[in-house]
Amino acid sequence: MPSDKLFGINPVLEALRAGRPIQRLLIAQERKKDRSLQAIVDLARKAGVEVRTTARSALDREAPGAVHQGVIAFAAARGYASLDDILAIPAQKSEAGLYLVLDGVEDPRNLGAILRTAETAGVHGVIIPERRAAGLTEAVAKSAAGALEYVPVVKVVNIVSALEELKKAGLWVVGADAEGGRLFWDVDLAGPTVIVLGGEDRGVRRLVRETCDHVVSLPLRGQVSSLNVSVVAGVMLYEALRQRSSKTPRHSPAIY
Numbered sequence: 001m002p003s004d005k006l007f008g009i010n011p012v013l014e015a016l017r018a019g020r021p022i023q024r025l026l027i028a029q030e031r032k033k034d035r036s037l038q039a040i041v042d043l044a045r046k047a048g049v050e051v052r053t054t055a056r057s058a059l060d061r062e063a064p065g066a067v068h069q070g071v072i073a074f075a076a077a078r079g080y081a082s083l084d085d086i087l088a089i090p091a092q093k094s095e096a097g098l099y100l101v102l103d104g105v106e107d108p109r110n111l112g113a114i115l116r117t118a119e120t121a122g123v124h125g126v127i128i129p130e131r132r133a134a135g136l137t138e139a140v141a142k143s144a145a146g147a148l149e150y151v152p153v154v155k156v157v158n159i160v161s162a163l164e165e166l167k168k169a170g171l172w173v174v175g176a177d178a179e180g181g182r183l184f185w186d187v188d189l190a191g192p193t194v195i196v197l198g199g200e201d202r203g204v205r206r207l208v209r210e211t212c213d214h215v216v217s218l219p220l221r222g223q224v225s226s227l228n229v230s231v232v233a234g235v236m237l238y239e240a241l242r243q244r245s246s247k248t249p250r251h252s253p254a255i256y
Contacts, residue, residue: 005073006141006142013036016049023049025044025072026072027051029056089125096191098189100114100118114197115151116146174216175198176198180215180216195237
């Protein structure tokens with residue numbers, strides 16, 4: 001059976017808490033008495049997971065160059081969700097849909113950081129392209145610090161087609177781009193919304209940008225001309241969360 005290798009305290013702990021099937025757990029002999037690792041061991045044993053204690057060097061060989069913090073889990077491979085899967089989530093939670101589309105984020109650390117932010121902001125699903133983009137790798141899981149267990153990720157062949165499907169489902173699409181005509185806080189993000197972010201080098205591609213209902217930008221006051229995509233994700237998602245948390249949220253797609 002295909003498996004994922006999870007390393008690091010938070011990714012392994014959240015996988016156990018989420019009930020993800022785990023075949024076995026490796027714990028570094030040198031750290032077996034650490035309180036944080038003991039909590040992982042206790043959860044694993046309650047779930048019937050095989051726990052092995054071994055030399056740290058064995059973990060180093062399993063995860064070369066990684067910061068494994070003395071724990072590695074061999075878990076069932078993480079699958080991708082479908083558009084239908086994530087479109088059903090808002091109704092189950094009685095919430096307005098909030099989705100994130102990443103148009104070619106290639107750095108696994110950026111993708112992991114974005115997934116972590118998406119989970120904390122209550123995003124109902126993240127959509128990524130099949131080509132020229134990072135997928136759900138071990139490095140992404142580590143960077144996401146456990147958030148991957150809770151945020152469904154959809155992989156699609158064509159981002160534009162996916163956006164059209166989301167628009168048919170009643171969502172408004174807001175792209176973030178340096179050339180955006182409005183500032184991000186001037187657009188209503190309280191209703192059913194898809195936020196689109198571009199890749200590290202090329203930003204949002206032209207056809208994707210043209211599919212957006214609104215294209216917004218973030219104000220830059222310093223000498224540096226751009227922000228990391230994971231930072232943009234945090235700013236945009238938490239503006240959406242702020243608007244949704246307001247006592248008088250706007251539920252129409254209108255511009256303020």
